[in-house]
Amino acid sequence: xxxxxxxxxxxxxxxxxxxxxxxxxxxxxxxxxxxxxxxxxxxxxxxxxxxxxxxxxxxxxxxxxxxxxxxxxxxxxxxxxxxxxxxxxxxxxxxxxxxxxxxxxxxxxxxxxxxxxxxxxxxxxxxxxxxxxxxxxxxxxxxxxxxxxxxxxxxxxxxxxxxxxxxxxxxxxxxxxxxxxxxxxxxxxxxxxxxxxxxxxxxxxxxxxxxxxxxxxxxxxxxxxxxxxxxxxxxxxxxxxxxxxxxxxxxxxxxxxxxxxxxxxxxxxxxxxxxxxxxxxxxxxxxxxxxxxxxxxxxxxxxxxxxxxxxxxxxxxxxxxxxxxxxxxxxxxxxxxxxxxxxxxxxxxxxxxxxxxxxxx
Numbered sequence: 001x002x003x004x005x006x007x008x009x010x011x012x013x014x015x016x017x018x019x020x021x022x023x024x025x026x027x028x029x030x031x032x033x034x035x036x037x038x039x040x041x042x043x044x045x046x047x048x049x050x051x052x053x054x055x056x057x058x059x060x061x062x063x064x065x066x067x068x069x070x071x072x073x074x075x076x077x078x079x080x081x082x083x084x085x086x087x088x089x090x091x092x093x094x095x096x097x098x099x100x101x102x103x104x105x106x107x108x109x110x111x112x113x114x115x116x117x118x119x120x121x122x123x124x125x126x127x128x129x130x131x132x133x134x135x136x137x138x139x140x141x142x143x144x145x146x147x148x149x150x151x152x153x154x155x156x157x158x159x160x161x162x163x164x165x166x167x168x169x170x171x172x173x174x175x176x177x178x179x180x181x182x183x184x185x186x187x188x189x190x191x192x193x194x195x196x197x198x199x200x201x202x203x204x205x206x207x208x209x210x211x212x213x214x215x216x217x218x219x220x221x222x223x224x225x226x227x228x229x230x231x232x233x234x235x236x237x238x239x240x241x242x243x244x245x246x247x248x249x250x251x252x253x254x255x256x257x258x259x260x261x262x263x264x265x266x267x268x269x270x271x272x273x274x275x276x277x278x279x280x281x282x283x284x285x286x287x288x289x290x291x292x293x294x295x296x297x298x299x300x301x302x303x304x305x306x307x308x309x310x311x312x313x314x315x316x317x318x319x320x321x322x323x324x325x326x327x328x329x330x331x332x333x334x335x336x337x338x339x340x341x342x343x344x345x346x347x348x349x350x351x352x353x354x355x356x357x358x359x360x361x
Contacts, residue, residue: 030256033084037061041095044257046110047135050119050128055080055106057257058140059087060095066146066169066356067136068094068348071101071129071160073151073175075281076273078105081252081263086337089345093353093361094146097136101153102128103276106262108269120276122284126159133160133167146352148172151307151334152277155284165294170323170355174299175334178311179285181218186308187237188213188228194235203231220282222275229306237305240333248338287315295323295355299347301332301339325351 035042041063046053057080068090072079080098090096100107103120129147136145146169149157154176161171177183188207195203207213210224234243252263298316300309316326327347332339350360 025254026256026259029084029254033088033256035059035061035091039063040091046107047132049131049135050102050124052102052116052119053107053110054102054128054132055100055110056132057083057098058095058136059098060091062092063095063140065093065095066144066353066358067097067140067142068146068148068352069097069099069133069136071099071147071149071153071157072104073153074104074270074273075101075125075152075277076104076108076266076269077152078266078269079150080105081255081258081266082248082338084256085251086341086344089341090348093349095140097132099132101125101156103273104269105258105265108272109262109265113272117272117276120273122155122277122280125156125277126163129156129160130164133164137167144169144356146170146172146356148174149176150174150337151177152281154307155281158286158289161292161294161296162289165292168294170295170297170352171292172297172299172352173312174336175301175304175307176298176312176315177281177284177286177307178315179287180282181214181220181285182287183308183311184214184220184225184228184282186310187232187305190305190308191228191232191235191237195231198235200234203234207231214282218282220278222278225278232305235305236303236333238334240301240303240331240339248335289315290318290320292319292321294321296321297324297351298326299336299344300326300328301334301336302328302330303333304336306334323355327351 040061042059044057046055070079078100080100083098087096102125144167147157147160154173157171158173161168192207195207206227210227213224213228214220233245298312300312329336329340337344354360
């Protein structure tokens with residue numbers, strides 16, 4: 001009642017005074033999203049990683065909470081521009097680190113792309129992650145942190161968990177890459193089946209035209225990848241129940257963390273990065289990894305046919321680790337923490353947080 005009264009009084013005063021146009025949504029969301037708790041942390045800066053400047057943000061409402069580093073997908077598809085959709089609730093329980101990787105978003109803008117181009121490799125990206133983990137441990141005086149990898153970031157994250165398990169409380173794979181070539185075949189077969197089931201003649205024509213997929217030699221040309229992804233998205237293989245990425249892409253346009261120039265740099269970074277990493281990405285295969293020396297959790301969307309969940313389920317059954325858990329998200333495909341943010345938070349708090357020694361609340 002008091003709030004409604006005060007709001008009405010304020011609005012009437014503004015009308016009487018001839019109120020100006022409201023501020024732009026970026027500023028509104030940035031102001032609302034500030035960490036203002038007495039023991040919180042809210043930092044954004046470029047740090048030197050792998051010989052170049054790379055952009056990170058560090059946010060949490062209690063700086064003593066365990067650090068959770070999110071390694072985004074793509075490659076070159078940063079989570080920072082739409083982190084405001086899911087990260088605020090995580091910040092109650094974790095100090096969350098977003099990182100625009102080499103060739104991505106703000107990091108793409110910070111550096112001379114011609115100088116960075118020769119360094120674009122899977123190995124360099126994994127080494128960047130190792131350096132960042134050590135930077136966070138040293139800067140914030142932590143023995144260990146959590147690492148979460150999504151899609152392309154799960155390739156980097158799982159490799160990191162293999163190499164540096166002693167630095168991690170646990171590794172969390174979201175839309176985990178297991179075996180790319182095998183996954184592409186599963187995705188293609190599913191997408192073509194959905195097209196035929198829907199009676200979509202255009203989709204069937206375009207998909208059959210790129211067969212065999214992958215190629216007989218196992219390669220996946222970029223143009224064929226684009227065709228397969230175009231239709232797998234239409235049939236919900238990226239976002240459950242949606243036929244387009246537009247709803248998520250539009251949220252990036254009003255990001256509190258990204259200017260319009262930053263937003264345009266997403267596509268620029270993707271065009272720069274993907275051709276350089278595609279072959280290494282497609283040759284990724286973790287099926288021979290049967291042991292990890294840190295706890296591992298897999299968060300899998302039931303209808304994920306971007307990195308198909310059936311491969312995750314088989315790999316998880318075979319791997320041994322000090323602790324492990326597979327969590328299914330029944331109403332999700334590939335973009336799980338945007339698709340089911342409430343359930344995702346519950347599992348972060350119940351299943352992940354206790355691995356740092358802190359009990360779930």
